[in-house]
Amino acid sequence: MSQQDILPAIEGGTPVFPEPLFVLPEFTEEEIKTVVNVLKSGELTLAAKGKYTKIFEKAFAEFIGSKYAIAVMNGTAALHVALRAIGVKPGDEVITTPFTFVATASSIVHQNAIPVFADIDRKTFNIDPASVEDRITEKTKAVIAVHIAGHPAEMDDLMKIGEEHNLIIVEDAAQAIGAEYRGRKVGSIGSIATFSLYLSKNITTGEGGMVTTDSEEYWRKAQLIRHHGQTRSYHYEEIGYNYRMTELQAALGYVQLKRINQLNERRREIVKIYNEVLEGEEALILPISKPYVKHVWHIYNILLKLEKLRVNRDRIVQALKMENIPISTAYPSVLYLEPAFQRMEGHGNGCPWSCPFYGKKISYFKGLCPNAEWVSERVFTLLTMPSITDEQAVKIAEAVRKVVRYYKVA
Ligand SMILES: Cc1ncc(COP(=O)(O)O)c(C=O)c1O
Structure with a gap:
């Protein structure tokens, strides 16, 4: 040498x-052909006769072992839909890890709720259940556990904490499609879960996301939120978003899921x-x-x-x-030390941190989560x-x- x-x-x-x-990801001939055929058909969206969103959802739910899946445009939208479906409201606290992609925590802010950061385990980099327990207050509504890098979080401990304190456990499985915790696929353990199908993810539709749940109530709600809160043509039951996945994405995801x-x-x-x-x-x-x-x-x-x-x-x-x-x-840094969280400007006027529904003060400081x-x-x-x-x-x-x-x- x-x-x-x-x-x-x-x-x-x-x-x-x-x-x-x-x-970069590589695609099979079958995947490419299927996407091209969708293009040729002109049926590019679920809102206009598209079939792939539905069959992709069904196949994804079956693969994960959950009753329902809702396809959305990306993993960030999936998190927002999930938090809204479970009823996270202005002034609620949601506990999560600071060692994750920003969307895990910013989705909490999207719901006008307060991200509360718990520390992580130094070996798996996943949220530490003991630290979660430590952060619970009368305001805590939910916990988002991220299966970081594809390694499942300690779901047994987290589910037990959820039961004891009446908290909803959300799985952010963006990085963990197909991962298993004690023989169960992640995404089927918490009350609701989210996935990302971004370019680098374990399967990819370029951009894309999925929500999974066993709850019929959350499933119905999530479908409404994804599609403008619309229950029938031009009839709106609640304020929603356009978070739909395109049929091109769904076709690609559906075929790719097989491998x-x-x-x-x-x-x-x-x-x-x-x-x-x-x-x-x-x-x-x-x-x-x-x-x-x-x-x-x-x-x-x-x-x-x-x-x-x-x-x-x-x-x-x-x-x-x-x-x-x-x-x-x-x-490279914990989320709470990033300017977006340090400044606490959120939606403007300091909302949600200074929201009257919150009525408390929280601070994000160096040393908050020493392991992270x-x-x-x-x-x-x-x-x-x-x-x-x-x-x-x-x-x-x-x-x-x-x-x-x-x-x-x-
Ligand atoms: C842990 C985690 N949560 C959420 C997201 C957001 O997913 P997307 O990029 O599809 O919006 C990602 C994506 O990188 C992620 O890694």
């Missing part, structure tokens, strides 16, 4: 990939390669999978042992980018898109190994 191969590209060495490696197990298996194979190459690296903590879950590895989050490194996480990520590998940081802050300071993310080849996966992991070894303290 030459000096050039040991030296990170950012320090003048040769990058592992000569050009940036972009990884979800295969796609998740491919992600596991890529993770196996990352584990093999990186196992034993002194400056890294590799992600784990609890023995009673089926992890679907939406992403692969590595922690840096900063005390063993001469540089911080941001420098490592910058160096990895220069190796031209696909990399990101999910997530600890994780967000040292995490970085490798992608697990099924289109990554074995050879690319080896090279991606080797790039990580090269960079962390170079910056290790002597």
Whole structure:
């Protein structure tokens, strides 16, 4: 191995990939043909004779093991629909994790409710049930548990807390299509659940989302909210939205769902390669999978042992980018320290935080969730898109190994 191969590209060495490696989803001929046929038919929406939204919903509900599924335009809309369907109201508190994509918490604000952040587990990065219990007040209405990176949250403990305190447990399964907790698919455990079908997700319709539930009441409500609160032509029962999924998305999702197990298996194979190459690296903590879950590895989050490194996480990520590998940081900060939450401007006039229905004061400060802050300071993310080849996966992991070894303290 030459000096050039040991030296990170950012320090003048040769990058592992000569050009940036972009990884995108790949579609089968059947998927492409089905979408083209929908285009040819002209029936592009559920509102105009479309059939795919309905059959996709039915197939998705069957796959998850829930009674109902409601297709929507993205995972953020799915969260909004779910919170509205369960009756989250202005001034309610909803407990969630700060170590998640922003939509988990902003959807609470969309309902004029207050996000209350509970801490996470340092190993799975999922919400810590003990911290949830700690945050419960007379205002708490619901908890949103996120199955982060595809690893299921501790649903047994969370459901027990829900029962004891009369709280509704919502699953944000955006990153966890097909994941299982003690033999049950996530999305079928809480009272209502949401999924994202965004480009990087375990199945994708480009943009897309799904709500699942066993409750007929929530299902009816969710359908109304998705479609302007309309019960029949030009008759509106309540204020709703246009959150419908297009038939093009639904057709793609319907056909692709048939190979979800295969796609998740491919992600596991890529993770196996990352584990093999990186196992034993002194400056890294590799992600784990609890023995009673089926992890679907939406992403692969590595922690840096900063005390063993001469540089911080941001420098490592910058160096990895220069190796031209696909990399990101999910997530570089806890949500409550982001300006959108610090400023508490919300919808204007400080709503919902200063809403008279709330009548309380909450503050988001450094130290609120120490474990989440600890994780967000040292995490970085490798992608697990099924289109990554074995050879690319080896090279991606080797790039990580090269960079962390170079910056290790002597
Ligand atoms: C945990 C989580 N919740 C919600 C969302 C929102 O989904 P979408 O991007 O489809 O709106 C995402 C998407 O990245 C997510 O990862």
